[in-house]
Amino acid sequence: MMQCSDARPRLEAHLDNELDEAERAALDDHIASCADCAPEALALERLRDDIRASASAYRAPAALRSQIRAALRRDASGAPAIARGPGWLAVAASIMIAVALGSGGTWLISGDRQRDAIADEVIDSHLRSLLAEHLTDVASSDKHTVKPWFGGRTELSPPGINLAAEGFPLVGGRLDLIDGKPVPALVYRAGKHIINVFVLPAGHGDHPETVHRQGYTLRHWNEGDLGYWAVSDASPDEFSRFEHAFRAAAS
């Protein structure tokens, strides 16, 4: 039988689940039959329960995550070798469009910071799609194949548009994540360039906006209850031809 002198120093390790089976069993036996150790064990347990029940469980503020990501990006781009080389241009000169649907209120693009955070994520998603060679989940130039594929996978329904006649054939569709939520991405090709079209719920602002970031240009505009984000590192001419063709077909 365990003595109090052996039991006492082990009470906290017991509470903390740090004892092995044999020690735990021996200590439990002792506690059950000891009028001195039982209340001590109970008091420790109560303190733990009280702390877990009423001490503050701090959680990171929502903005901190995007602040950190932006700071990391600034930090990374502090290096002088940041300029894109010709190899990069050949691989990924590209256009991306993010389409924002005007529905739920949770996605409201209410300020520059949030818009910037989404712009960052859109660029990241675009890069991941190129770098991981995971352009499409469904590879098809048929809008009647691509559009229904998204059904049930996301609440957001992208317009099915093939711009092959305008020089931007539909490559396929992909489910991606923006702000932790699944969003459809339509993938186009423009010569050597890849075009992604992301579908997001809409934000505020009726005026088209342009954001420059990391060598990309993002275009954001609304149309009906759709908002579009266009991202490109292609030539301004090609970018504007694509935007024009897409907007004409989507309206």
Next chain:
Amino acid sequence: MNWIAQRRRQSRFEQVALPHLDAAYSLARWLTRNDADASDVVQEAYLRAFRYFDSYREGDAKSWLLRIVRRTCYSWLARNRPTELIALDAIDDPTGVNAAGSAQANMGDTETLLMNRSDLRRLDELIEALPPPLREVIVLRELQELGYREIADVTGVPIGTVMSRLHRARTALRRGWDGENIE
């Protein structure tokens, strides 16, 4: 490093580090005792971790990150609240003489807190009144629910020291808390 490689590195880092953001913030918030300072410290810690990322190998990402957050917190305390760190050497004094003295000093705070029985934050305040090395073990154990091995890893002390700090933290908390709750 070219731009693609940098972006890949950042993406890998975010996958490793961002899942532990709440844990990082919680530790920083308890050590700085202030929302804005906690955010600043966590952001600085993430930047440091990002710069150290090449030396990170597969392993417990949470311990690795919390270790950096903790170090950043202590640097911050040294710059901004140096008095909180004065008693640091006494914390693990095996004779317990100096430690008893600093614990006594802290209990002075505790007693004034006890006057205010209706304060819902009083347990928070009891924890905040602990010196940082005792406060952090309570936070890591009871709120982050880390085991002794992980706490030792984060705080850089032997497991035996983790156990004795936990014991002393609990003893101090109970002095303030049990007495108050006995009907």
